[in-house]
Amino acid sequence: MLTPAIISPQDSQRRLPFPKHGIDVNFCRNPQCDLFAEPPDPFKKLGRPKGNTKPNYPRGKVIGSGDEKTFTCGACGQSSIVKNNGAVVDEYRRLRKRFQQEGPRDCCPADACANRNKPLSQHPELYRKSGRTAKGAQRWKCKTCLTSFSLGSRIRRQHRSNANRDVLWMITNGLPISKIGDFTGLCPRDVYRKIDFIYDRVIDHTANREGSF
């Protein structure tokens, strides 16, 4: 027979939603704040043993209930709407699928070629150098089908890493991709690359944090 005591106290005492696939967007979203992107204590204070809370770490406040919750950062006072992590992951995956069908870029670009998904970085024997582009980037030629490709423009674009923080902030605040492009000067394709990059970083970060427990 089920009794209320069977419900885990931890489930009922969360004030913030569970992360989904390592993604938790419910942190302070003010890029200027020391606690930017630091996950706050997800539990309600009531009934928690003292040993589990970090002293001198501002908890902030969660007010409201259901879909109308707001988290206010304890350090900078900025409020943000508490989001469903699962919905963020779903939307991210939808976008990633739409804009990422091509596979690795440093490989033969010919769809029919056997080297199509064999990156230069892992199979250098499949390619040979073939001069330079007008902009000076190294050009490579596939030894199998003799199709040429270059990586120069891609590598240059990745130097704009200072936009990562801005992009993360805008995504978590629900800005459309077109607006993110306007603010950062990135084309939509680059915005999606940043999202991928940030996603991988978030996964790494979460894995490190959980590994250290």
Ligand SMILES: [Zn+2]
């Ligand atoms: Zn803050």
Ligand SMILES: [Zn+2]
């Ligand atoms: Zn080829």
